[in-house]
Amino acid sequence: MCGITGYTGVNQAGPILLDGLKRLEYRGYDSAGIAVRGDDGIKMLKATGKVSHLVEKYNETPDFLGVCGIGHTRWATHGIPNDTNAHPHLSADGKFAVVHNGIIENFAEIRSELQKYGIEFKSETDTEVIVQLLAYNYNGNFKLALMKTIARLEGSYAIGVISADHPGTIYAAKLSSPLIIGLGIGENFFASDITALVNNTKNVIDMDDGEVAEITPDGVKFFDHAGREINKDIRHITWDVAAAEKSGYEHFMLKEIMEQPQALKATIEPRVKDAEEIVLEELKNLDMKRFNRIHITACGSAYHAGCVGRGILEALCRVPVEAEVASELRYRDPIMDAKTLVIVISQSGETADTIAAMKECRSKGATLLAIVNVVGSSIAKLADYCLYTWAGPEIAVATTKGYTTQVVLLAMFAVWAAGEMKTISRGAYISLVKDIIRLPERAQRALDLNSRVKTMAERYNSNSSLFFIGRNMDYAVALEGSLKLKEISYIHSEAYAAGELKHGTIALIEPGRLVVALCCYEKLLDKTISNIQQVKARGARVLAVAHEGNRSIFREADDVLTVPVTDPLLVPVIEIIPLQLFAYYVAKLNGCDIDKPKNLAKSVTVE
Numbered sequence: 001m002c003g004i005t006g007y008t009g010v011n012q013a014g015p016i017l018l019d020g021l022k023r024l025e026y027r028g029y030d031s032a033g034i035a036v037r038g039d040d041g042i043k044m045l046k047a048t049g050k051v052s053h054l055v056e057k058y059n060e061t062p063d064f065l066g067v068c069g070i071g072h073t074r075w076a077t078h079g080i081p082n083d084t085n086a087h088p089h090l091s092a093d094g095k096f097a098v099v100h101n102g103i104i105e106n107f108a109e110i111r112s113e114l115q116k117y118g119i120e121f122k123s124e125t126d127t128e129v130i131v132q133l134l135a136y137n138y139n140g141n142f143k144l145a146l147m148k149t150i151a152r153l154e155g156s157y158a159i160g161v162i163s164a165d166h167p168g169t170i171y172a173a174k175l176s177s178p179l180i181i182g183l184g185i186g187e188n189f190f191a192s193d194i195t196a197l198v199n200n201t202k203n204v205i206d207m208d209d210g211e212v213a214e215i216t217p218d219g220v221k222f223f224d225h226a227g228r229e230i231n232k233d234i235r236h237i238t239w240d241v242a243a244a245e246k247s248g249y250e251h252f253m254l255k256e257i258m259e260q261p262q263a264l265k266a267t268i269e270p271r272v273k274d275a276e277e278i279v280l281e282e283l284k285n286l287d288m289k290r291f292n293r294i295h296i297t298a299c300g301s302a303y304h305a306g307c308v309g310r311g312i313l314e315a316l317c318r319v320p321v322e323a324e325v326a327s328e329l330r331y332r333d334p335i336m337d338a339k340t341l342v343i344v345i346s347q348s349g350e351t352a353d354t355i356a357a358m359k360e361c362r363s364k365g366a367t368l369l370a371i372v373n374v375v376g377s378s379i380a381k382l383a384d385y386c387l388y389t390w391a392g393p394e395i396a397v398a399t400t401k402g403y404t405t406q407v408v409l410l411a412m413f414a415v416w417a418a419g420e421m422k423t424i425s426r427g428a429y430i431s432l433v434k435d436i437i438r439l440p441e442r443a444q445r446a447l448d449l450n451s452r453v454k455t456m457a458e459r460y461n462s463n464s465s466l467f468f469i470g471r472n473m474d475y476a477v478a479l480e481g482s483l484k485l486k487e488i489s490y491i492h493s494e495a496y497a498a499g500e501l502k503h504g505t506i507a508l509i510e511p512g513r514l515v516v517a518l519c520c521y522e523k524l525l526d527k528t529i530s531n532i533q534q535v536k537a538r539g540a541r542v543l544a545v546a547h548e549g550n551r552s553i554f555r556e557a558d559d560v561l562t563v564p565v566t567d568p569l570l571v572p573v574i575e576i577i578p579l580q581l582f583a584y585y586v587a588k589l590n591g592c593d594i595d596k597p598k599n600l601a602k603s604v605t606v607e
């Protein structure tokens with residue numbers, strides 16, 4: 001969703017802000033803008049559509065000069081995407097400009113109050129009230145005016161503000177929306193997301209809710225909600241610019257698919273001792289024997305990872321496990337208590353529905369364990385315990401390495417928990433750990449299917465609607481394979497539990513309809529094969545994904561992709577890889593904007 005960034009130093013702010021905005025593009029947006037404090041006050045540039053349009057405008061405006069500024073990519077919530085509604089927003093007196101992520105819930109009330117004082121609003125946005133209220137509260141003290149302003153705001157915000165009266169100073173503030181300060185030498189930065197900063201600095205400070213930062217070229221001061229100065233820890237980012245760039249791949253999505261062996265290694269290796277023990281340092285105070293049930297909640301692909309996790313946890317820990325999308329759980333008044341462990345899964349760590357579901361579960365006394373990729377994100381902070389996937393930055397909107405690392409971390413947690421709860425034999429424990437260690441190498445072998453999957457995409461890309469079918473773990477993978485295809489290629493597909501087809505949906509099977517049959521969960525292979533025969537008998541074409549060495553499937557399916565054999569509980573980590581590649585190549589053949597699919601955002605921070 002929206003992204004914000006800011007710079008103050010000795011260099012021209014324009015190019016730095018535009019570079020930051022380009023790096024934030026992956027989050028999804030429909031307009032963009034920047035503002036700088038120039039010699040004669042605040043100047044602004046805005047453009048509807050891509051950041052490249054804003055760059056063109058900047059290149060045509062040679063006097064857009066200033067060494068302190070703010071920038072924004074907007075994903076419209078209040079008001080259509082146009083230049084007026086694009087951020088930054090300027091106060092009516094021209095003294096302040098603001099960029100904002102989040103939603104001000106009481107904006108209508110503040111706006112009508114300010115309108116009574118004769119203040120005129122230009123845009124339809126909730127954000128404009130922030131800057132108008134700030135100007136109204138201002139009597140020469142920038143910080144005081146800001147503190148007074150944010151005390152009135154309800155909802156969520158990460159904001160950056162510049163002032164015509166205070167050259168070189170930016171104030172930033174946060175509530176329930178991510179905000180990071182970047183530290184340089186003689187220059188400092190802020191952004192909603194590390195990817196916007198990584199080209200400029202590796203030293204960052206995570207802001208917490210209610211805090212305000214005063215950013216100048218010489219340093220950054222932090223204040224709590226009452227305006228008292230506080231100290232904050234510096235965090236050193238370990239990944240480099242290349243990790244946030246395409247490294248020669250045509251799309252981030254392909255790069256991230258190909259990175260999965262390394263990402264899996266980063267998730268697994270630091271947590272395995274002597275090739276047979278799972279060590280989860282982060283959970284050393286978590287007593288698994290306290291829990292008599294587990295709930296898993298998340299959205300989209302992270303929920304699909306949760307569906308895999310449910311199967312693994314139930315199989316190994318023998319406790320009831322439920323998996324539910326967060327947007328439903330949050331409003332369902334779920335039955336849970338202090339004996340419930342809630343596992344929340346999120347790549348970004350900022351998904352609004354997931355955060356709301358966490359709050360609901362906490363209010364019922366449950367313990368919250370988060371599985372998150374983005375370090376220091378809201379979900380990581382809100383949870384009682386957090387396991388990071390350490391997959392590195394994921395830029396493409398469609399998650400790939402985010403999903404596989406979530407699944408493997410859930411599997412590691414399940415093995416560890418079963419060890420703690422004494423529901424697994426030592427032999428089974430060691431055998432699973434050994435299989436987990438081999439996943440990166442097996443993922444690499446699955447990636448070797450690349451050119452064959454491309455051929456399959458060429459063969460089947462004209463299908464306008466298709467099915468993914470499977471049983472047990474294969475069904476969980478079908479859900480994710482279908483979502484991948486839908487979201488980036490815009491082709492309709494549906495995931496079905498293979499045994500359920502005959503209860504209605506089989507009516508849609510007609511000659512030439514493609515059915516992708518997932519056949520790696522071998523315990524139920526015979527059953528899936530009979531479902532394949534049912535759809536073949538009605539004229540469907542079947543593309544199967546099966547384990548290497550499975551000969552029978554070649555007699556049943558029209559085409560087969562074979563992946564390395566792994567433990568039945570770990571099947572999804574490997575089996576999803578050809579489906580990610582299939583979605584990628586189909587989308588490419590159909591000319592889709594793969595890294596930024598229409599209507600989607602990387603980080604879904606609104607309900």
Ligand code: F6R
Binds near residue numbers: 300302345354484
């Ligand atoms: C699909 C996708 C989304 C996310 C979902 C949750 O490829 O990426 O379905 O999985 O929006 O996002 P996170 O994991 O950031 O909470």
